[in-house]
Amino acid sequence: MIRVVATTPFDGQKPGTSGLRKKVQVFQQPHYVENFIQSVFDSLQDFEGETLVIGGDGRYYNREAIQTVIRMAAAAGFGRVMVGRGGILSTPAASCVIRKHEAFGGIILSASHNPGGEHGDFGIKYNIGNGGPAPEHVTEAIFARSREIREYRISDAPDVDLDTPGLTRVEDMVVDVIDPVEDYAELMGALFDFDAIRDLFSSGFTMRFDAMSAVTGPYARAIIEETLGAAPGTVVHGEPLPDFGGHHPDPNLVHAKDLADLLMSDQAPDLGAASDGDGDRNMIIGRGRFVTPSDSLAIIAANAHLAPGYKDGIKGIARSMPTSGAADRVAEKLGITCYETPTGWKFFGNLLDAGLATVCGEESFGTGSNHVREKDGLWAVLMWLNILAVRRQSVADIVAEHWATYGRNYYTRHDYEEVDSAAADALMVDLRRRLDVLPGTVVNGLTIERADDFAYDDPVDGSVTTRQGVRVFFDDGSRIVYRLSGTGTAGATLRVYLEHFEPDPARHDLDPQDALAGLIEIARTLPDIEGRTGRRAPDVIT
Numbered sequence: 180m181i182r183v184v185a186t187t188p189f190d191g192q193k194p195g196t197s198g199l200r201k202k203v204q205v206f207q208q209p210h211y212v213e214n215f216i217q218s219v220f221d222s223l224q225d226f227e228g229e230t231l232v233i234g235g236d237g238r239y240y241n242r243e244a245i246q247t248v249i250r251m252a253a254a255a256g257f258g259r260v261m262v263g264r265g266g267i268l269s270t271p272a273a274s275c276v277i278r279k280h281e282a283f284g285g286i287i288l289s290a291s292h293n294p295g296g297e298h299g300d301f302g303i304k305y306n307i308g309n310g311g312p313a314p315e316h317v318t319e320a321i322f323a324r325s326r327e328i329r330e331y332r333i334s335d336a337p338d339v340d341l342d343t344p345g346l347t348r349v350e351d352m353v354v355d356v357i358d359p360v361e362d363y364a365e366l367m368g369a370l371f372d373f374d375a376i377r378d379l380f381s382s383g384f385t386m387r388f389d390a391m392s393a394v395t396g397p398y399a400r401a402i403i404e405e406t407l408g409a410a411p412g413t414v415v416h417g418e419p420l421p422d423f424g425g426h427h428p429d430p431n432l433v434h435a436k437d438l439a440d441l442l443m444s445d446q447a448p449d450l451g452a453a454s455d456g457d458g459d460r461n462m463i464i465g466r467g468r469f470v471t472p473s474d475s476l477a478i479i480a481a482n483a484h485l486a487p488g489y490k491d492g493i494k495g496i497a498r499s500m501p502t503s504g505a506a507d508r509v510a511e512k513l514g515i516t517c518y519e520t521p522t523g524w525k526f527f528g529n530l531l532d533a534g535l536a537t538v539c540g541e542e543s544f545g546t547g548s549n550h551v552r553e554k555d556g557l558w559a560v561l562m563w564l565n566i567l568a569v570r571r572q573s574v575a576d577i578v579a580e581h582w583a584t585y586g587r588n589y590y591t592r593h594d595y596e597e598v599d600s601a602a603a604d605a606l607m608v609d610l611r612r613r614l615d616v617l618p619g620t621v622v623n624g625l626t627i628e629r630a631d632d633f634a635y636d637d638p639v640d641g642s643v644t645t646r647q648g649v650r651v652f653f654d655d656g657s658r659i660v661y662r663l664s665g666t667g668t669a670g671a672t673l674r675v676y677l678e679h680f681e682p683d684p685a686r687h688d689l690d691p692q693d694a695l696a697g698l699i700e701i702a703r704t705l706p707d708i709e710g711r712t713g714r715r716a717p718d719v720i721t
C-alpha cells in the first residue's frame with residue numbers, strides 16, 4: 180500500500196556538484212532521506228513506467244537508504260528499478276548501467292572519498308539519463324522543492340532482498356537486482372585489448388591495486404584478477420567495508436601512503452594503482468615513479484589509440500583549469516583542441532555529449548572518457564595496462580619518453596587546510612583587486628606577464644561561469660593558480676597550484692619541489708599567505 184506521509188522541510192538540503200553530502204547522523208533523522216528523495220522526484224517529469232538505477236559505494240547506511248529509495252520509487256510510479264547486488268554500484272558503473280539500459284536516471288548513494296562509518300559522511304546524488312550528474316538547474320529545483328515540501332509518498336512493502344539477483348516487485352514496480360560488475364566489465368572489455376593485457380600478466384608483469392576497502396574491490400577482482408589473469412592477491416583491501424576499514428578512501432600520496440612506499444621500495448611491483456570510495460578517482464604509480472594526474476591525462480591522450488576503443492584517435496581533450504598544461508602539448512601535436520574548464524567533472528559533460536572531447540581529466544586524481552559521464556578510476560588503470568601491454572616498457576620509461584618528446588610540466592599543489600574562511604576570502608579578494616596592476620611586476624627575478632580570474636564560456640550551451648580561480652602567468656611560461664576548494668567541510672581550503680615548463684631533457688629528473696622552489700616562494704609571498712592566514716607552510720603537498 181502506498182502511504183502519504185506529512186512532513187516539514189529540513190534546512191540545507193542543497194545538493195552540491197556531487198549531490199547532498201552530510202554526516203550519517205543527519206541522514207538518519209526521521210523523514211530526512213524521504214524529504215530529499217521526494218524533492219528529487221518532484222523535480223522530474225514524465226518518468227511514469229521508466230527505469231531508475233540505484234546503487235552506492237557500500238558505506239554505512241547504504242542499504243537502509245536504498246530500501247527507502249526503492250519504496251519511494253514504487254510510490255512515485257517508476258516502472259522498474261535496477262539495483263546493484265548488495266546495494267553496490269561504483270559511480271562509473273552506475274553511469275554505465277544508466278546509459279546501457281537507457282534508464283531515466285539514477286540515484287547514487289555515496290560521499291566519494293570522504294570517510295565512512297557510523298560517524299563518517301553519507302551522500303545522495305541524482306544522475307540524469309546521459310549517465311552524468313544532474314545539471315545545476317535540476318539541483319536548484321530539487322533544493323527549492325526541499326524547502327517547501329509538505330508530504331512524501333512511500334510504499335509500506337517489506338524490505339527487498341538485495342543479495343539475491345533476480346526480479347521481484349514492490350507495488351506495481353519491478354525490482355531487478357543486478358550483478359554490479361557485469362555491464363561495466365563488458366564495457367571495459369569492448370574498450371581495451373584484454374588479450375594483450377592477459378599476455379602481459381602471463382609474462383610475469385606484477386601489480387598491486389589498492390581498493391581501499393571501498394567499492395572498486397569487486398570490480399578489480401573480477402576484471403584484473405579473474406578476467407585478465409593477474410595473480411590472486413593483486414587486489415588488496417578488496418572487500419567494501421561500511422567504514423572503509425577506518426581509512427580515508429582517497430587515492431593520493433597521503434592516504435595511499437603504504438602503496439606509494441611499496442612502489443618506491445626494492446619489493447616494488449611493476450605497477451601500483453588505487454581508487455577512491457565510489458570508484459571514480461585513480462592514482463597511478465610505476466616502480467619508482469609516481470605519475471601525476473596531469474601527466475597521466477597527457478600520456479593517456481598521447482597513447483589512447485593503442486586501445487581498441489580509441490583506435491581511430493581522440494577528437495579532443497578537456498582538462499580543468501588548474502590541471503597542468505601537459506595535455507595541451509599533446510593536443511597541439513595531434514592537431515586537436517584541448518578545452519580548459521572550471522574545476523568539477525560536470526563541466527566535461529557538454530563537451531563529451533557534443534563529441535568535442537574524447538578524454539578528460541583533472542589534477543584532483545580524476546580521469547575518464549566519453550564511455551560514461553563520470554570520471555572512472557578503473558578505466559584509467561585499464562588504459563594504463565593496455566598501454567603497458569602494447570609498449571612493453573616500464574611506467575618510468577614511458578613517462579621519461581613522454582617528457583623527452585613534449586617537455587616536462589613540473590607541477591605541484593600546495594593545500595592550506597581549515598584556514599579561517601574570512602581570511603581566505605580576503606586573500607582572494609585582494610588578489611582579484613590587484614589583477615590589473617600585477618602585469619609587469621618583477622618578483623624574485625620573474626616578470627608577471629598577465630593575471631586574471633578564470634572564466635569559462637561553454638562552447639556548447641553558451642553558459643558563462645566566472646570567478647573560478649586567480650591565475651598568474653610569468654614571462655618564462657610558469658603559472659601560479661589560487662583557488663578555494665569547493666569540497667571542504669571545515670573552514671576554507673586554499674589551494675595553490677604551481678607549474679613550470681621545462682623543455683630540456685637533461686633537467687627532467689628533478690624533484691618538483693626543487694624545480695619549483697623559486698615559484699613556490701613567489702606563491703607564498705605574492706598574496707602574503709603567512710600574514711593573512713598565519714600559515715608558514717602548506718598542510719598537504721601533492
Ligand code: G6P
Pocket residue numbers: 196197499522523524525541543545663664665666667674
Ligand atoms: C570533486 C569533483 C572533482 C573536482 C574536485 C575538486 O572530487 O568530483 O571533479 O575536481 O571535487 O575539489 P576541490 O576541493 O579542489 O574543489
Ligand code: ZN
Pocket residue numbers: 291292455456457458459460
Ligand atoms: Zn569519488
